[in-house]
Amino acid sequence: MNDDLWTKISGSDEIDPPGVYGDKGETTEGSTPGGRSLAAGWYDSTNQVFWLFGGLGVDSNGDEGAY
Protein backbone atom coordinates (compact mmCIF):
# COMPACT_ATOMS: atom_id res chain seq x y z
CA MET A 1 0.00 0.00 0.00
CA ASN A 2 1.10 3.58 -0.61
CA ASP A 3 1.83 5.68 2.43
CA ASP A 4 -0.53 8.47 3.49
CA LEU A 5 -3.32 7.43 1.13
CA TRP A 6 -6.76 6.03 1.81
CA THR A 7 -7.97 3.08 -0.24
CA LYS A 8 -11.59 1.99 -0.31
CA ILE A 9 -11.59 -1.76 0.30
CA SER A 10 -15.24 -2.70 0.49
CA GLY A 11 -18.80 -1.45 0.84
CA SER A 12 -21.24 1.01 -0.65
CA ASP A 13 -20.84 4.66 -1.60
CA GLU A 14 -24.35 5.29 -0.23
CA ILE A 15 -25.38 5.91 3.36
CA ASP A 16 -27.54 3.39 5.22
CA PRO A 17 -26.95 0.54 2.75
CA PRO A 18 -28.70 -2.72 3.66
CA GLY A 19 -26.58 -5.77 4.40
CA VAL A 20 -26.07 -8.43 1.73
CA TYR A 21 -25.85 -11.58 3.80
CA GLY A 22 -25.66 -14.61 1.54
CA ASP A 23 -25.67 -17.96 3.32
CA LYS A 24 -24.44 -18.11 6.90
CA GLY A 25 -20.92 -19.48 7.12
CA GLU A 26 -20.33 -19.42 3.38
CA THR A 27 -18.25 -16.86 1.58
CA THR A 28 -20.45 -15.42 -1.13
CA GLU A 29 -19.36 -12.86 -3.68
CA GLY A 30 -21.01 -9.54 -2.96
CA SER A 31 -21.69 -10.24 0.70
CA THR A 32 -21.21 -7.18 2.88
CA PRO A 33 -22.51 -5.92 6.23
CA GLY A 34 -25.10 -3.16 6.24
CA GLY A 35 -24.32 0.35 7.37
CA ARG A 36 -24.01 0.70 11.14
CA SER A 37 -22.45 2.50 14.06
CA LEU A 38 -20.96 1.39 17.38
CA ALA A 39 -20.28 -2.19 16.28
CA ALA A 40 -17.69 -4.27 18.12
CA GLY A 41 -14.61 -5.21 16.10
CA TRP A 42 -11.63 -7.51 16.48
CA TYR A 43 -8.52 -7.99 14.34
CA ASP A 44 -6.63 -11.25 14.07
CA SER A 45 -3.24 -10.16 12.76
CA THR A 46 -1.94 -13.72 12.49
CA ASN A 47 -4.61 -14.77 10.03
CA GLN A 48 -5.30 -11.27 8.70
CA VAL A 49 -8.95 -11.53 9.51
CA PHE A 50 -11.22 -8.76 10.80
CA TRP A 51 -14.36 -9.55 12.79
CA LEU A 52 -17.43 -7.34 13.23
CA PHE A 53 -20.39 -7.76 15.58
CA GLY A 54 -23.70 -5.90 15.88
CA GLY A 55 -24.19 -2.17 16.16
CA LEU A 56 -27.01 0.21 15.35
CA GLY A 57 -27.83 0.00 11.68
CA VAL A 58 -29.82 -1.58 8.90
CA ASP A 59 -30.35 -5.26 8.20
CA SER A 60 -30.86 -7.26 5.01
CA ASN A 61 -34.20 -5.54 4.40
CA GLY A 62 -32.87 -2.07 4.93
CA ASP A 63 -35.05 -2.18 8.06
CA GLU A 64 -35.96 -0.32 10.61
CA GLY A 65 -36.61 -2.26 13.78
CA ALA A 66 -39.76 -3.33 15.57
CA TYR A 67 -40.05 -1.03 18.57
Next chain:
Amino acid sequence: MLTPMGTKVRIDWFDRSFETSNHLMRSMLGYLNDLWRYRVSDKSWTWMSGSNIVDQVGVYGEKGVADESNVPGSRQGAAGWFDSSTQELWLFGGHRYSGTAQYYNDMWVYQVNNATWTWMAGSNMVNHMGAYGEKGEASADYIPHSREGFAWYDSSTREVWLFGGAYDCT
Protein backbone atom coordinates in the same frame (compact mmCIF):
# COMPACT_ATOMS: atom_id res chain seq x y z
CA MET B 1 -46.35 29.97 40.57
CA LEU B 2 -43.80 30.95 38.00
CA THR B 3 -41.24 28.39 38.89
CA PRO B 4 -43.44 25.28 38.59
CA MET B 5 -45.02 26.57 35.37
CA GLY B 6 -41.62 27.36 33.91
CA THR B 7 -40.38 23.97 34.91
CA LYS B 8 -43.40 22.28 33.35
CA VAL B 9 -42.89 24.08 30.06
CA ARG B 10 -39.30 23.04 29.97
CA ILE B 11 -40.19 19.43 30.74
CA ASP B 12 -42.86 19.39 28.02
CA TRP B 13 -40.41 20.82 25.54
CA PHE B 14 -37.76 18.32 26.57
CA ASP B 15 -40.21 15.42 26.32
CA ARG B 16 -41.29 16.44 22.84
CA SER B 17 -37.74 16.94 21.68
CA PHE B 18 -36.66 13.65 23.15
CA GLU B 19 -39.61 11.82 21.64
CA THR B 20 -39.02 13.40 18.25
CA SER B 21 -35.36 12.51 18.14
CA ASN B 22 -36.12 9.06 19.45
CA HIS B 23 -38.82 8.57 16.84
CA LEU B 24 -36.49 9.64 14.07
CA MET B 25 -33.83 7.27 15.30
CA ARG B 26 -36.24 4.41 15.75
CA SER B 27 -37.90 4.83 12.38
CA MET B 28 -34.61 4.44 10.55
CA LEU B 29 -32.43 2.06 12.47
CA GLY B 30 -32.39 -1.12 14.48
CA TYR B 31 -29.97 -3.09 16.60
CA LEU B 32 -27.97 -5.91 15.08
CA ASN B 33 -26.45 -9.13 16.42
CA ASP B 34 -24.83 -10.35 13.22
CA LEU B 35 -21.22 -11.50 13.28
CA TRP B 36 -19.12 -10.98 10.15
CA ARG B 37 -15.63 -12.07 9.12
CA TYR B 38 -13.55 -10.08 6.66
CA ARG B 39 -10.67 -11.99 5.13
CA VAL B 40 -7.92 -9.70 3.88
CA SER B 41 -6.42 -12.30 1.55
CA ASP B 42 -9.39 -12.41 -0.83
CA LYS B 43 -11.20 -9.25 0.34
CA SER B 44 -14.30 -11.25 1.26
CA TRP B 45 -17.00 -10.76 3.88
CA THR B 46 -18.73 -13.81 5.36
CA TRP B 47 -21.79 -13.75 7.60
CA MET B 48 -20.80 -16.12 10.41
CA SER B 49 -23.44 -15.89 13.13
CA GLY B 50 -26.49 -14.02 14.39
CA SER B 51 -29.46 -12.76 12.44
CA ASN B 52 -29.89 -10.76 9.24
CA ILE B 53 -32.88 -9.04 10.90
CA VAL B 54 -32.61 -6.27 13.48
CA ASP B 55 -33.72 -6.39 17.13
CA GLN B 56 -33.07 -9.98 18.14
CA VAL B 57 -33.24 -11.26 21.70
CA GLY B 58 -30.29 -13.26 22.98
CA VAL B 59 -30.24 -17.03 23.36
CA TYR B 60 -28.14 -17.61 26.47
CA GLY B 61 -28.27 -21.33 27.08
CA GLU B 62 -26.37 -22.53 30.14
CA LYS B 63 -23.62 -20.31 31.52
CA GLY B 64 -20.21 -21.63 30.54
CA VAL B 65 -21.54 -24.16 28.04
CA ALA B 66 -21.10 -23.69 24.30
CA ASP B 67 -24.08 -24.44 22.10
CA GLU B 68 -24.77 -23.87 18.43
CA SER B 69 -28.05 -22.12 19.24
CA ASN B 70 -26.47 -19.61 21.65
CA VAL B 71 -26.17 -16.04 20.41
CA PRO B 72 -25.92 -12.60 22.05
CA GLY B 73 -28.89 -10.30 21.65
CA SER B 74 -28.81 -7.28 19.34
CA ARG B 75 -26.83 -4.33 20.69
CA GLN B 76 -24.52 -1.43 20.07
CA GLY B 77 -21.49 -0.27 22.00
CA ALA B 78 -20.32 -3.62 23.31
CA ALA B 79 -16.70 -3.91 24.42
CA GLY B 80 -14.77 -6.54 22.49
CA TRP B 81 -11.33 -8.09 22.61
CA PHE B 82 -9.59 -10.91 20.74
CA ASP B 83 -7.45 -13.64 22.27
CA SER B 84 -5.15 -14.76 19.48
CA SER B 85 -3.70 -17.63 21.49
CA THR B 86 -7.09 -19.33 21.76
CA GLN B 87 -8.75 -17.81 18.68
CA GLU B 88 -11.59 -16.44 20.80
CA LEU B 89 -13.65 -13.29 20.33
CA TRP B 90 -14.87 -11.84 23.62
CA LEU B 91 -17.79 -9.46 24.09
CA PHE B 92 -19.02 -7.55 27.14
CA GLY B 93 -22.11 -5.43 27.65
CA GLY B 94 -23.60 -2.95 25.24
CA HIS B 95 -26.96 -1.28 24.86
CA ARG B 96 -30.19 -1.37 22.93
CA TYR B 97 -33.45 0.52 23.04
CA SER B 98 -36.73 -1.40 23.07
CA GLY B 99 -39.35 0.85 24.61
CA THR B 100 -36.83 1.63 27.33
CA ALA B 101 -33.05 1.80 27.43
CA GLN B 102 -31.60 -1.66 28.00
CA TYR B 103 -28.00 -2.13 29.05
CA TYR B 104 -26.21 -5.45 29.27
CA ASN B 105 -23.45 -6.76 31.52
CA ASP B 106 -23.31 -10.21 29.94
CA MET B 107 -19.95 -11.53 28.78
CA TRP B 108 -19.70 -13.85 25.79
CA VAL B 109 -16.99 -15.74 23.98
CA TYR B 110 -17.11 -16.82 20.33
CA GLN B 111 -14.80 -19.70 19.55
CA VAL B 112 -13.63 -19.27 16.00
CA ASN B 113 -12.60 -22.89 15.60
CA ASN B 114 -16.06 -24.32 16.27
CA ALA B 115 -18.19 -21.26 15.47
CA THR B 116 -20.13 -21.26 18.74
CA TRP B 117 -21.05 -18.63 21.31
CA THR B 118 -20.84 -19.27 25.04
CA TRP B 119 -22.37 -17.07 27.74
CA MET B 120 -19.49 -16.82 30.23
CA ALA B 121 -20.49 -14.32 32.92
CA GLY B 122 -22.88 -11.56 33.88
CA SER B 123 -26.64 -11.51 33.82
CA ASN B 124 -29.11 -12.59 31.17
CA MET B 125 -31.32 -9.72 32.37
CA VAL B 126 -30.85 -6.12 31.24
CA ASN B 127 -29.96 -3.16 33.47
CA HIS B 128 -28.17 -5.30 36.05
CA MET B 129 -26.70 -3.34 38.95
CA GLY B 130 -23.52 -5.41 39.10
CA ALA B 131 -21.86 -7.07 42.07
CA TYR B 132 -18.77 -5.15 43.19
CA GLY B 133 -17.54 -6.75 46.42
CA GLU B 134 -14.50 -5.26 48.11
CA LYS B 135 -12.20 -3.07 46.04
CA GLY B 136 -9.16 -5.04 44.85
CA GLU B 137 -10.70 -8.38 45.81
CA ALA B 138 -11.46 -10.98 43.12
CA SER B 139 -14.40 -13.35 43.08
CA ALA B 140 -16.21 -15.31 40.43
CA ASP B 141 -19.39 -13.75 41.83
CA TYR B 142 -18.37 -10.18 41.00
CA ILE B 143 -19.48 -8.53 37.78
CA PRO B 144 -19.51 -4.92 36.55
CA HIS B 145 -22.71 -2.91 36.30
CA SER B 146 -24.46 -3.01 32.91
CA ARG B 147 -23.03 -0.46 30.48
CA GLU B 148 -21.83 0.29 27.02
CA GLY B 149 -18.21 1.22 26.62
CA PHE B 150 -14.73 0.15 25.79
CA ALA B 151 -12.23 -2.36 27.17
CA TRP B 152 -8.52 -3.02 26.89
CA TYR B 153 -7.04 -6.50 26.70
CA ASP B 154 -3.52 -7.45 27.78
CA SER B 155 -2.68 -10.60 25.85
CA SER B 156 0.46 -11.24 27.90
CA THR B 157 -1.53 -11.62 31.13
CA ARG B 158 -4.92 -12.45 29.58
CA GLU B 159 -6.50 -9.66 31.62
CA VAL B 160 -9.27 -7.33 30.51
CA TRP B 161 -9.44 -3.79 31.83
CA LEU B 162 -12.73 -1.94 31.81
CA PHE B 163 -13.25 1.68 32.82
CA GLY B 164 -16.40 3.75 33.00
CA GLY B 165 -18.82 3.62 30.11
CA ALA B 166 -22.42 4.77 29.82
CA TYR B 167 -25.62 3.77 31.60
CA ASP B 168 -28.95 5.59 31.34
CA CYS B 169 -30.59 5.47 34.77
CA THR B 170 -33.63 7.59 33.84
